[in-house]
Amino acid sequence: IIKKSIPGAGACGGMYTANTMASAIEALGMSMPYNSSNPAISNNKEEECIAAGKQMRILIEKDIKPLDIVTRKSLENAIRLVTIMGGSTNAVLHFLAIARAADIDFTLKDFQHISDTTPFIADLKPSGKYLMEDVHRIGGIPAVLKYLLKNGLLHGDCLTVTGKTLAENLESVPDLEEGQDVIMPLDKPIKATGHxxxxxxxxxxxxxxxxxxxxxxxxxxxxxxxxxxxxxxxxxxxxxxxxxxxxxxxxxxxxxxxxxxxxxxxxxxxxxxxxxxxxxxxxxxxxxxxxxxxxxxxxxxxxxxxxxxxxxxxxxxxxxxxxxxxxxxxxxxxxxxxxxxxxxxxxxxxxxxx
Structure with missing residues (x-):
């Protein structure tokens, strides 16, 4: 029972608060591509830790600061991803606080507008059947972001911690795996508007x-x-x-x-x-x-x-x-x-x- 319920290190596997915020922060541009969906015990995660240190040096050299990345448009990207993924209500608390710290006027009405114009398409726990490792299997959060960008749901010109824009980060990312049913097509959503x-x-x-x-x-x-x-x-x-x-x-x-x-x-x-x-x-x-x-x-x-x-x-x-x-x-x-x-x-x- 323990091995099934706690199969390894890392955050709980569904689209709960940890994975909600990890994926949203990646969409915000404040973490490296694949950071949120790579499994905790994978070799990729070890490589990420090394890459993060190197990237910090580049950010210092280029004088890129959080407020260069956290903008109204990047907040909209983050909340858009939270919405299509069926993320936690805690994202509302966290992103209102982030917006306030960045002195950006962002309110509950903005969340509602995004929810009204964004379908819910990820069949993830707690309400669905899949886990974050399944998102990783079909291409990870970057593949999801690329799908949204191609369909006009994201602002591609937002700066990220790579020193490149979101669109530039996603140029070489493979598309979502064909035939998968973890992320539904936008025209066949689980719910036509956000959760x-x-x-x-x-x-x-x-x-x-x-x-x-x-x-x-x-x-x-x-x-x-x-x-x-x-x-x-x-x-x-x-x-x-x-x-x-x-x-x-x-x-x-x-x-x-x-x-x-x-x-x-x-x-x-x-x-x-x-x-x-x-x-x-x-x-x-x-x-x-x-x-x-x-x-x-x-x-x-x-x-x-x-x-x-x-x-x-x-x-x-x-x-x-x-x-x-x-x-x-x-x-x-x-x-x-x-x-x-x-x-x-x-x-x-x-x-x-x-």
């Missing part, structure tokens, strides 16, 4: 992030089952207290309330393990592991600790999540929510230092 959806509504006035591949449907309407911590939710799911038609609400797990916005992998995994993946949704002001799949919405803002609407939800409230209209709402009147807000008392922080 990342930026949802707004009275439950998320400042936005939220959903990862919906379409396999779990595009609309979920159910009754709230509210928990003030991940641990309480885990106990309830294990105890059989979560039923078909429930929307599990896990709150006070945001950046301030968590603190630190912990990932909700255990409850989502428990829901899938209980066979409720298509019948139960989960929403939270926390975040998710890249391994999470199912009907899930995270990053809900304002968070509960700040008095966001998620703090006002009660057991039995009806919640509607609609990935077609990009909306998330609790069916409670504005007047009733105002009464609940007036009665709400901010709980003490879980930790005062550390």
């Amino acid at each position: 990342l959806r930026m949802l707004y509504g009275n439950l998320a006035e400042n936005g939220s992030v959903a990862k919906i591949t379409g396999k779990e449907g595009l609309l979920f309407k159910g009754t709230a089952k509210v928990f003030n911590s991940e641990y309480d939710a885990n106990d309830a799911i294990r105890g059989g207290k979560v039923e078909k038609g429930n929307v599990v609400v896990i709150r006070y797990e945001g950046p301030k309330g968590g603190p630190g916005m912990p990932e909700m992998l255990k409850p989502t995994a428990a829901i899938m393990g209980a066979g409720l993946g298509k019948d139960v949704a989960l929403i939270t002001d926390g975040r998710f592991s890249g391994g999470t799949h199912g009907f899930v919405v995270g990053h809900i803002s304002p968070e509960a600790q700040e008095g966001g609407t998620i703090a006002l939800v009660k057991d039995g409230d009806t919640i509607t999540i609609d990935a077609e209209t990009n909306s998330i709402n609790v069916e409670v009147s504005a007047e009733e929510l105002a009464k609940r807000k007036e009665a709400w008392v901010e709980p003490a922080l879980k930790f005062k230092k550390g």
